[in-house]
Amino acid sequence: MAYVNGKQVTSVMDSEAIDIFWNYLDRYWTDSSLSTVDVFTKTFDSTAKTIMKKSTTSKDIIKIICIIVGIVIVIGGIIYILRMKFKRDKEKAKETIEILKTPLDKSDDLREDLAEVKKETANIIADAKSADRQVKECEEEITKYTTAAQNALKAGNEDDARTLIAKKQQYESNLVSYKKTQELTHANADKMRQMHDKLVNDIETLEARRDAIKATVASAKAQEHINKIVSGGDKAKSSMESFERYEKKAEKMLDAATAEAELNAHTSAASTLADKYTSNGSDASVEDELAAMKAKLGL
Structure with a gap:
């Protein structure tokens, strides 16, 4: 370390x-x-x-x-x-x-709104189709009564022609109302389709963003895992440096102990050598005294 x-x-x-x-x-x-x-x-x-x-x-x-x-x-x-x-x-x-963990429909209720918009859009489209049918049927009735009135006149039945024309005019009056309803229902259907398409697009966008967040979180977790591994490697390196310091201290202690042992060995050798020569002197003194004792005893 x-x-x-x-x-x-x-x-x-x-x-x-x-x-x-x-x-x-x-x-x-x-x-x-x-x-x-x-x-x-x-x-x-x-x-x-x-x-x-x-x-x-x-x-x-x-x-x-x-x-x-x-x-x-x-x-x-x-x-x-x-x-x-x-x-x-x-x-x-x-x-x-x-x-x-929060589901999309609970975060902003977009999916519930989409379901309601789908239902309302389907109803309005149905109304628009119904208005189309009413306009078509009314136009067909007008054509029918127009043709019938013309045929009545050709046949010389002017009163019948008058009755048929009056009926045709009723349908023409209804046609004006039917066309207004048709225009309104188609406008509403177009608005509902736009709202539906916008909600679908918003949901897809949010889901894509959530997927991106998940991917980012996954990358962050992977990076954290890598950081932990790298941190573990750094700690191991620090530990190795600590061991190296202890190793150097141990080597220094060993060198000191070895030097001290060498000094002790040198001192011990000198002491042994001194004892050697000292003991030899003591043996010579013993020999001299032994010789004098023999001479005294006549041996």
Whole structure:
């Protein structure tokens, strides 16, 4: 894990305190059971406890108090930021789920409106067709009575012709009303068709937009999954860097132990050599005393 100290860190923490802090962060960062907040919380807590165990002066106490205050502020800031981010992400996810789960007919009732428009359009179209039939039948009746009146006149039956013409005029009067109804029903049918087509287009547009939202959400989820994988890779890389630091520390400890062993071996060899020559002197003294004792005894 790579570290960068802030510019102002030395104003509240000495080098020893900084080393203690990074050592605890190394230890807790590799613990997969801890969240980011837990890692920093335990790091700051352990650092404070360790620093408090050291022998302190009045200046140290003031410095420790400043560190604790700074730690509290930092922890509070981190927790606040993480909680706000979590809250926003949760609200956004909830809103997205609600959008995707809400059926179209419940969101704006367009499909219910479409069903009603279809029904009304069908009725008005039926009225228009009925008006067309009335106009056609009335025109046929007018033609029929016109022809009959003409034939009556040709046959010399003027009274019959007069009766037929009167009947024809009634149909002509009705035709005017029928044509007005026909024009009105066709206008209404055209408006209903336009409304129907607009609703169909709106529904298709909304469905297309919802599909686009689903596709966007799917892409976002895929990206989040990739981000988690990449984040996991970064964490693994940080862990490897931590292991490399520990490995270097272990190598340094081994080198120191080896050097100390070599120094001890050199001291031991010199001591052995001194003992060797010292013991030889002691043996010579014994031999001299033994020889004097033999001479005294005449042996």
